[in-house]
Amino acid sequence: xxxxxxxxxxxxxxxxxxxxxxxxxxxxxxxxxxxxxxxxxxxxxxxxxxxxxxxxxxxxxxxxx
Numbered sequence: 707x708x709x710x711x712x713x714x715x716x717x718x719x720x721x722x723x724x725x726x727x728x729x730x731x732x733x734x735x736x737x738x739x740x741x742x743x744x745x746x747x748x749x750x751x752x753x754x755x756x757x758x759x760x761x762x763x764x765x766x767x768x769x770x771x
Contacts, residue, residue: 711763713764716760716763716764716767717764719760720757720760720761720764723753723756723757724757727750727753727754730746730753731750734746734747734750
């Protein structure tokens with residue numbers, strides 16, 4: 707499945723991912739339960755991978771100078 711997003715939507719998605727990553731990282735750091743922390747870190751890894759993909763899309767959409 708491919709989503710077509712406008713540049714504004716891509717920037718909004720990037721900002722939302724960054725905020726979610728910050729919050730999830732804080733939650734993972736402050737969680738005492740080992741199993742829950744591992745689950746949170748796995749989710750964090752997936753969000754960071756998605757953010758890198760969005761950043762790549764943002765770079766491809768920038769006009770060449």
